[in-house]
Amino acid sequence: NGDYVNLGTFNFGGAPALNAAPASNAPAQTGGILWVGSRSMTNGSGATINAGGGTLASVSAPTPMSINRYYLDAELRNYGTLNVSSDLTVTMPGKTHTSTGTININGGGMNVLEDLSNSGVINLDGVVLSMASPLAPTQRGHGAWIQANLLTNQPGGTLNVLATAAAGASLEAQLLNQGTLNVNAPLTITKPTAVHTSTGTVNLNGGFINVLEDFTNLGTFNFGGAPALNAAATPNAPAQTQGVLWAGSRSMTNGPGGNIIVGTLSTLAAAGSDAPTPMSINQYYIDAELRNY
Secondary structure: OOEEEEOOEEEEOOOOOEOOOOOOOOOOOOOEEEEEEEEEEEEOOOOEEEEOOOEOOOOOOOOOOOEOEEEEEEEEEEOOEEEEOOEEEEOOOOOEEEEOOEEEEEOOEEEEOOEEEEOOEEEEEOOOOOOOHHHOOOOOOOOEEEEEEEEEEOOOOEEEEOOOOOOOEEEEEEEEEOOEEEEOOOEEEOOOOOEEEEOOEEEEOOOEEEEOOEEEEOOEEEEOOOOOEOOOOOOOOOOOOOEEEEEEEEEEEEOOOOEEEEOOOOOOOOOEOOEOOOOOOOEEEEEEEEEEO
């Protein structure tokens, strides 16, 4: 029940056996688990936590699993680097988990059962993983995800959805963006009944943003970049083959002082099999009730 400080390298690795952590606070499940508990875990400046150890072999559980699961039962204070390439759950009731360092999520997810506050850098990257439903009940096959009650990106904080996130990314939390959100690949944001708010900057440079609830912009929302052909092949996006950047939500409120900027557009490639009609400008699409103040 004490505090733990990591100033070196802490590796969650290997192939944990079923029910490896039958602790009172560990999840009641049959998947492979490695578990660490303390009052708090501080990952110091220059230190690294690696939450990833490759795939599990065939597991005789009610539902087959394809990746390991790791469980940190502590308040997380990250000043260094946290690398997540598996399934990491972080929890300490009543606490807000904080990161002023770097969190890299590559082909896995971070399930925070309370609030997460970021003043550093979070990078979402990864490819498609074949995951059984117990691994992340609502992540729907995305390559990288964060689940939390409230995700606050503080002033000076940066959330990056990298262009190499071929499977896209998912933020399953109420989002309060006071810093910078850079989207270069498909991003889904959802928390039932939540209103997601940005008082900072959102740069939609590639892919799309799909907010399943309401979104309020009190800062700057930039449609920018040069989207590739068919960049937003979503059910509600326009049926066309031109370059599209797409933002969807139930409603988009551009509040007093808010700015939505549709940028200067570059020329797409010449007509070909994917572009029956040559275009000289990109197309931007807001699939939402627009309330502009």
